[in-house]
Amino acid sequence: MTDRNDPVVMRHRNLEKIAMTALAVGRTLVETGAKTDVVRQGMTMVAEGLGADQIHARIGFASLSLTVTSGDNTITRMRTVGAHGVNLRLNHGVRRLCTRVKHHDMTVASTIEALTHLITKTPRHPWYLVALAVGLACASFGRLLGIDWSAFMPVLIGGALGQAVRHFLLKAHTNPFVVAAIVACVAATTAGFGSELAASPMLQTAMFSSVLLLVPGVPVLNAQTDIMEGYPTMGSARAMTVLMILVFITVGVWAAQMALGVGGPKAAPIVHGVLHQAFFGATAAFGFGILFNFGWRTLFWAALAGGLALSVRTVGLELGWSLAAASFMAAAAVGVAVRLLNLLPDRFGPAGNVLAVAGCIPMVPGSAASQGIMGLMELTAQAPIDAHATLLFTVEYTLRAIFTMGAIGAGLTIVTSVLRRPDFPAWSEKVGLRAQREE
Secondary structure, three states, rough: OOOOHHHHHHHHHHHHHHHHHHHHHHHHHHHHOOHHHHHHHHHHHHHHHOOOOOEEEEEEEOOOEEEEEEEEEEEEEEEEEOOOOOOHHHHHHHHHHHHHHHHHHOHHHHHHHHHHHHHHOOOOOOOHHHHHHHHHHHHHHHHHHHHOOOHHHHHHHHHHHHHHHHHHHOOOOOHHHHHHHHHHHHHHHHHHHHHHHHOOOOOHHHHHHHOHHHHHHHHHHHHHHHHHHOOHHHHHHHHHHHHHHHHHHHHHHHHHHHHHOOOOOOOOOOOOOHHHHHHHHHHHHHHHHOOOOOHOOHHHHHHHHHHHHHHHHHHHOOOOHHHHHHHHHHHHHHHHHHHHHHOOOHHHHOOOOOOOHHHHHHHHHHHHHHHHHHHHHHEEEEEEEEHHHHHHHHHHHHHHHHHHHHHHHHHHHHHHHHOOOOOOOOOHHHHHHHHHHHO
């Protein structure tokens, strides 16, 4: 009996096709910013929909492995994972495909064809629009951090130029950590030089604001969520990657400061009221929504979520709460608002957990984390100036960043755990028709 006629060999070959198809779906979900549990669910739905009886998955930062069983036959396959990013439209398209495979009579060939079509044909915002939106988001971050109006345009230009440089460096497959250092140096130098020409006293804040496009807000929150949901290995890998990116951002900013001769104490930030913070929080969330490839309708809700987050946090700070406590309440409020949004009619579109994350992005203390790392670098100098004050400064900003990020993640996770919502759309004819149109 030849292999072609051997039923055992044929069953193993069919299982291999099922496993590789599920792994391809899982890889796309990881690369577009999904948390680990969503990746596991997606691969399981596809494998079961294609005929597997049992599925066991191992999800790592750089690779995925899957064991599928049908009757007495079992096969294990592994696949590498590419660069991690955020692409909401593609991510949600793949989730709809997973739902369709599980509840519809699809074959391995048709699933692969549909996935390939999603990857190649899902629309993306043009790079120049993304650069402009990111520059506007960085300038809005600057206003949230207290820069004056004379530094607003330099930060916008620095952030936009940095995003353009990042786009072309990543397209050339440059190491992402090296990209972070180069972009941070370019953006901070541009913002610092422009602010100096505009006679702004807030050069340091302007320089840090211009590099906030590099702060990996979604990976930070995904890392914490993964650990809290029982995936400590993946969460720890994401956390270490975030730490490395922050280190390279700090190196880039440090190089820019050395080039411009910027140093000394920072100018006191300008304190603003609730309406100002809400407006620029909404603008920052809108800009990062374009970077994350949100659809235009979803961008509107992302802006509202960002405005809500900054409103609640500002009110909390005005009431005397700590930054961590105010950030926790703001994240929880955004989480509840997103859950309520799902009660609206379908014409408003589904709002997933990523919408809540986008609303919380303007609260991510990337500047505090970078300044904490920079303080550690200053302490390693041969003769640090006022080492005691520098140590206190470093500890203050490091703890502020850690506890604020922990508070944001806890606020979102608690709400999503109590007010649970499916990570994948429920099957309906409407979901099926939309998935077919995407093919």
